[in-house]
Amino acid sequence: MYVFDSTLRDGTQGEGVSFTVKDKVKIVKILDKLGIDYIEGGNPGSNPKDTEFFEEMRNVRLKNSKLVAFGSTRRPHIKAKDDANVEAILNAETDVVAIFGKSWDFHVTHVLRTTCEENLEMIKDTIAYLKANGKEVVFDAEHFFDGYKANPEYAMAALRAAEDAGADWLVLCDTNGGTFPSDVGKITRLVKDTFSTPIGIHCHDDGGMAVANSIAAVEEGATQVQGTINGYGERCGNANLSIIVPNLQIKMGKSCVPEKRMKSLTSVSRYVDEIANLQPVDSMPYVGNSAFAHKGGMHIDAILKEPISFEHIEPVLVGNERRILMSEVAGRSTVLRKIQRIDPSITKDCPETHMIIDELKQLEYEGYQFEGAEGSFELMIMRILGEEIEFFDVKSFKVFSEDHWSGDYSASAIVKLEVDGVDEITAAEGDGPVNALDLALRKALEVFYPQLKAMKLTDYKVRVLDATKTTASMVRVHIESADGKRMWGTVGVSTNIIEASWIALVDSIEYYLYHEKEWKELDRKMRENNNQNNNNSLLNIAKSAKG
Numbered sequence: 452m453y454v455f456d457s458t459l460r461d462g463t464q465g466e467g468v469s470f471t472v473k474d475k476v477k478i479v480k481i482l483d484k485l486g487i488d489y490i491e492g493g494n495p496g497s498n499p500k501d502t503e504f505f506e507e508m509r510n511v512r513l514k515n516s517k518l519v520a521f522g523s524t525r526r527p528h529i530k531a532k533d534d535a536n537v538e539a540i541l542n543a544e545t546d547v548v549a550i551f552g553k554s555w556d557f558h559v560t561h562v563l564r565t566t567c568e569e570n571l572e573m574i575k576d577t578i579a580y581l582k583a584n585g586k587e588v589v590f591d592a593e594h595f596f597d598g599y600k601a602n603p604e605y606a607m608a609a610l611r612a613a614e615d616a617g618a619d620w621l622v623l624c625d626t627n628g629g630t631f632p633s634d635v636g637k638i639t640r641l642v643k644d645t646f647s648t649p650i651g652i653h654c655h656d657d658g659g660m661a662v663a664n665s666i667a668a669v670e671e672g673a674t675q676v677q678g679t680i681n682g683y684g685e686r687c688g689n690a691n692l693s694i695i696v697p698n699l700q701i702k703m704g705k706s707c708v709p710e711k712r713m714k715s716l717t718s719v720s721r722y723v724d725e726i727a728n729l730q731p732v733d734s735m736p737y738v739g740n741s742a743f744a745h746k747g748g749m750h751i752d753a754i755l756k757e758p759i760s761f762e763h764i765e766p767v768l769v770g771n772e773r774r775i776l777m778s779e780v781a782g783r784s785t786v787l788r789k790i791q792r793i794d795p796s797i798t799k800d801c802p803e804t805h806m807i808i809d810e811l812k813q814l815e816y817e818g819y820q821f822e823g824a825e826g827s828f829e830l831m832i833m834r835i836l837g838e839e840i841e842f843f844d845v846k847s848f849k850v851f852s853e854d855h856w857s858g859d860y861s862a863s864a865i866v867k868l869e870v871d872g873v874d875e876i877t878a879a880e881g882d883g884p885v886n887a888l889d890l891a892l893r894k895a896l897e898v899f900y901p902q903l904k905a906m907k908l909t910d911y912k913v914r915v916l917d918a919t920k921t922t923a924s925m926v927r928v929h930i931e932s933a934d935g936k937r938m939w940g941t942v943g944v945s946t947n948i949i950e951a952s953w954i955a956l957v958d959s960i961e962y963y964l965y966h967e968k969e970w971k972e973l974d975r976k977m978r979e980n981n982n983q984n985n986n987n988s989l990l991n992i993a994k995s996a997k998g
Contacts, residue, residue: 452669452705455489455589455622455651455677456482456692458723459504460521462683463493467729472504474726476511482680483516485719486708489589489675491519491549496539505543515709519589520545524552524577527565531580541584548581551591551624554609555598567605571612578616589675590618591653596630599638607645614648620675621648625664628657628687636667643672651675654690656682661690666698669705676707680723681735693720697737697769717770737769744774755788776821786811789825790832797836807835817944818916818925824942826932826962827955833965842964843896844869845957850884850949864891870899885911885952896960906963908956909933913948930955934963 459475462468470478475492482490492508493501508518520543525534532538540548552574553559559570574590581588590613592598598606610621623639635652643650652668652675654661665676676699682691693716699705700713708716720738724731733741743766745754753760758773766772775788786808790797797803810831811821821828833840846867853861864887865878877895881887889908897903910931915924928943928951939962943954 452699452707453488453651453675454692454696454707455491455519455653455675456487456679457491457653457677457689458482458679458681458683460491460493461685461689462679464685465683465688468683468727470726472500472507475504476507477726478680478723479508479511479513479516479518481719481722483513484712485715486515486712488516489519489547490516491521492543492545494521494536495543496522496536502539502543505545509544517547517587518545519547519549521549521551524550524570524573525580527563527569527573531577534577537577537580540581541586545586547587547589549589549591549622550577550581551593552577552609552613553594553598554592554606554624555594556602556605558594558598571608574609574612575616578613578618582617588618589620589622589651591622591624593624594626595623596625596635596638597627600634607642610642610646614646618648620651621646622651622653622675622677623668623673624653625655625661626653628655628661630654630658630660630664632660632663632667635664636671639668639673640671649674651677652690653677655684656687656689656691659687661688662694662698665690665695666703669699669703681720681729681732683727691735693738694736697764701764701768713768714770737764738771740774742766743771744776746776789829790836793829793832793838794836803836807832810835814944818927819942819944820927820929821942824929824940824955826939827941827943827958830941830958830962830965840961840965842870842900842961845892846874848888848891848953850888852884862887864888866891866895868892868895870896873899875899884949885956888949888953889956892956892960900964902967903960903963905934906932906960907934908959909938911952913951916944926951928952928955930959932959932963939963 459470459478463470479490479492493504495502495505505520520540522536522540525531525537553563553570556567559565559567563570578588578590592609595606613621621642623642625635639650639652650673652665652673654664665678669676676695678690678692678695681693682688696707697713697716700707717738721731731740733739736742743762745761750761754762758765787797787799787804790804790807830840846869848864848866850862850864861882862884863878863880864884865876866888867874867876875895875898877891879887879890879894881890893903908930912929914927916927917924923946925944925946926948928948929940931938931940939959941955941958941962943951943958945951945954
């Protein structure tokens with residue numbers, strides 16, 4: 452299989468998706484490392500940003516991928532060599548170009564406002580001109596499936612014009628995204644049996660079937676599949692390569708990317724989301740945070756015995772991981788495993804186990820949710836078990852919000868706390884009350900715990916739990932934190948958003964301080980093991996050389 456990525460061109464047509472030139476270069480590099488065959492970089496004839504991007508890419512050497520410049524067939528009634536957009540494609544200096552042309556007669560007469568005969572000439576002339584200039588040409592037959600259903604003879608004539616002109620690929624496009632998989636499969640097979648040029652598939656997701664349509668086309672002979680990372684694209688998006696690639700490679704045995712690179716698929720998906728400044732979709736198959744998350748007690752019990760019982764693949768194959776979610780339906784055995792990580796002597800019949808489960812159910816009834824907030828859940832267990840986790844005692848805090856929002860800071864906070872009998876009072880300004888509290892608390896604690904400089908907040912979410920009470924509603928605040936190597940979540944609930952934020956914030960810091968020594972020891976052991984493995988490898992090399 453040949454994978455053709457259009458994230459940087461078709462993907463940017465999605466609402467809320469925009470990349471700078473530097474962003475696009477970063478994404479090209481990560482896709483090249485993943486092993487994508489074709490990376491469509493943009494339309495150099497349409498905007499200055501894409502022109503600058505292709506200029507920048509002349510200085511970037513790709514190891515696995517071919518960079519593709521995109522554009523349309525020439526305009527009606529001129530020669531391809533005289534068309535400015537066609538010339539801009541050549542000036543991009545890519546080895547591969549993708550050209551779209553009309554294959555639905557309705558679009559030819561009502562959108563292009565030209566004759567069907569002239570449109571065929573536009574396809575022939577443009578592709579022949581690009582081939583004469585030494586380019587590999589991918590022909591995207593726009594609206595092919597709708598065109599075929601309306602006028603099959605003309606849709607096939609458009610493909611014949613492209614093949615006769617020397618196109619290297621004939622790509623069938625479901626541009627409106629409304630075709631069913633059964634029709635895509637049937638029509639793709641007919642095209643495959645009619646033409647000798649390799650066939651590709653390009654689907655949009657307006658009917659929610661872009662992935663299924665792409666798979667159906669591959670089953671019927673398409674050997675190039677187009678799409679975007681995470682399904683970015685106009686309207687409802689394009690076919691999602693983050694789903695298509697593992698389906699083809701893991702389920703159907705069709706090689707798409709090097710096997711060792713498949714394990715980086717999840718990190719690539721999240722990296723592109725981060726560059727796009729978009730929140731990852733937790734429920735996305737294969738790469739989503741919830742793709743291998745288990746919550747129901749019976750499911751968890753089964754998955755811990757036999758993972759195949761509720762997982763269609765091993766999460767590690769795509770670089771994801773299994774998550775056991777803490778909730779009131781998780782089951783006693785799941786909660787017990789969490790408890791035994793802290794105190795292995797606790798059994799399911801111990802009163803502490805019942806106390807923790809009862810507390811979990813009560814807290815969730817009050818609005819707490821420990822999915823993704825395992826840090827707060829673990830701290831709750833330790834408090835009930837009497838573990839010493841209080842590294843500081845907050846005496847008081849005050850928050851002041853300013854009424855001039857145009858300044859650098861909109862709030863300030865004062866925090867007074869005690870550590871081992873020593874008081875510390877600090878103040879800080881921030882972008883809002885929560886940020887000011889965070890900065891003031893850290894400023895005070897770093898006097899005693901300088902290691903906190905390594906920790907930072909990476910996400911902050913607020914959820915209103917009962918909107919009918921309007922501004923008096925209970926809110927749940929979820930905070931995600933990281934130290935550069937690990938991530939953990941904490942949660943707070945209150946009718947006071949500042950108090951809820953404070954609870955989650957304090958939990959996050961206490962969790963980090965409690966586990967910091969444990970994490971350092973784990974890192975030390977890993978380094979020792981790596982050093983030992985390296986020494987053993989050197990010893991084996993020396994023995995081989997001596998032999």
